[in-house]
Amino acid sequence: MLGLRTFLIALPVCLLIVLYLKWLWSCKHYPPGFSVFGELWKIRTGLPQDFLIQWAKQKGKIFTLWIGPLPFVVISGFQAVKEGLINHAEDFVDRPETPFIKAAFKKRGIMFSNGHTWKQQRRFGQVTMRKLGLGKKGMEHQIAEEAQQLVETFAQAKGQPFDPSLPITNSVCNVISVLAFGQRFPIEDENFQKLIEALDIFSKVGSSIPQVAYEIFHWVMKHLPGPLTNFFSVLEVTLAFAKKQIENHKEFQRLHDPQDFIDFYLLQMEKAKDDPNSTYNEDNLAQCVLELFAAGTDTTATSLQWALLLITTYPDVQDKVQKEIEGVFGSSCLIFYQDRKKLPYTNAVIHEVLRSKYALLYGVARTTVKDVDILGFHIPKGTDVVPDMRSVLLDPEQWEKPEEFNPNHFLTEDGQFVTREEFLPFGTGARACIGEQLARIELFIFLTSLLRAFTFQLPEGVKELNQDPIVGFTMHPHPYKICAIPRYSR
Structure with a gap:
């Protein structure tokens, strides 16, 4: 009896020792690093926004972050990210296939697919975005109309304090609706509001504690109720909404005159119906539509919210933008995206918003497709890599005043706009955001439209906004x- 009891005690101890030795052996194959759980206990007031930057100062520009038994190599700072994602772009081309990502996205669509599926879907996405008029005045007119709707909504506040976040999200979401479905939805539409609520849930799940727990204990977590159960439920509802739109398009097919993303995709499905290697199908189409909304709404709407917060906080910047716009265009002439070249200061302000208030916690993870050696570190094939794009945009080696909101980061001494290779808010390399051009057009047209119509001020008694x-x-x-104070009588 005593021998059995000793055996039952010794067995798990031996297993733990074996697992620990296996982990030590694995560590030798990755850049030096540490366990995230060994650091999190030190944090008393929540995860700081620049925790990866802080850890990089201690561990170096390339280090391994162990989440339980899972290694994630973090690449920090412009030079390291450039070496990895630009100079070795094809080596970092895959996305992770973690338990959560596989359960949520099922290797479909563009953002989280790999291999042949990703190549076909991304190529189609890039070509179709161009066909839909990005960079041309066709889509710009749609965005300008939505911007005018937002101006009208702001005007309804009659100069009184209001929260701009929901109207901004509605407007940006409707831009994607026109792109994907060929129509905008009224704000009171029940299905449209459910879609916006779903996008909010999506944004809160990424990098949350439940998601991390799912990655490590997925065989248990998938059976437990909680935030992730709600996430997967909302995901199915949103995909069902997309599929309903697909069915509506199939009923009134416009294969000879496609007008939106779904039209073009259905046309591509028809062309490829006899190709055994085709990945064009309704499941991938529904996933692509979901990604258009998830990626195209949240980040752009967030950037516009930051832009108004900063414009209100720095009235001298706001005044300078308004004077530049009036000096070039007056108060009524239409402004298009190509006109940004005539508005160097305004253009610099928009870039500085994207730099100083990067919309993501860090860049979307990649996976190495082969063994890679960068900057003296070896990263094995199949390693999940986190490019810390926030560290690029706040890199003190590249930016004069990285912690400050300073439009001069994008201006020459004589006030001309200058592009910066360190400006990478949309990612870089083979996985760079395919919606970058759309986001740039939206930010420019929305912000110039709002600043022509209003002067934004703090409510009475409010001294500052939380940055x-x-x-x-x-x-x-x-x-x-x-407060949106009208600049002209309406």
Whole structure:
């Protein structure tokens, strides 16, 4: 009896020792690093927004972050990210296939697929975005109309304090609706509001504790109720909404005159119906539509919310933008995206918003497709890599005043706009955001439209707005209210 009891005690101890030795052996194959759980206990007031930057100062520009038994190599700072994602772009081309990602996205669509599926879907996405008029005045007119709707909504506040976040999200979401479905939805539409609520849930799950727990204990977590159960439920509802739109398009097919993303995709399905290697199907189409909304709404809306917060906080910057716009265009002439070249200061302000208030906690993870050696470190094939894009945009080796909101980062001494290779808010390499051009057009047209119509001020009695973000995978500002004072009689 005593021998059995000793055996039952010794067995798990031996297994733990074996697992520990296996982990030590694994560590030798990765850049030096540490366990995230060994650091988190030190944090008393929540995860700081720049925790990866802080850890990089201690561990170096390339280090391994162990989440339980799972290694994630973090690449920090412009030079390291450039070496990895630009100079070795094809070596970092895959996305992770973690338990959560596989359960949520099922290797479909563009953002989290790999191999042949990813190549076909991404190529189609890039070509179709161009066909839909990005960079041309066709889509710009749609965005300008939505911007005018937002101006009308702001005007309804009659100069009184209001929260701009929901109207901004509605407007940006409707831009994607026109792109994907060929129509905008009224704000009171029940299905449209459910879609916006779903996008909010999506943004809160990424990098959350439940998601991390799912990655490590997925065989248990998938059976437990909680935030992830709600996430997967909302995911299915949203995909069902997309599939309903697909069915509507199939009923009134416009294969000879496609007008939106679904039309073009259905046309591509028809062309490829006899190709055994085709990945064009309704499941991938529904996933692509979901990604258009998830990626195209949250980050752009968040950036616009930050832009208004900063514009209100720095009235001298706001005044300078308004004077530049009036000096070039007056108060009524239409402004298009190509006109940004005539507005160097305004263009610099928009870039500085994206730099100083990066919309994500860090860049979307990649996976190495082969063994890679960068900057003296070896990263094995199949390693999940986190490019810390926040560290690039705040790199003190590249930016004069990285912690400050300073439009001069993008201006020459004589006030001309200058592009910066360190400016990478949309990612870089083979996985760079395919919606970058759309986001740039939206930010420019929305912001110039709003600043022509209003002067934004702090409510009476409010001395400042909170510039710290709510830490999540998407870095939203804390809720705030501002006053939109009409500049001209309406």
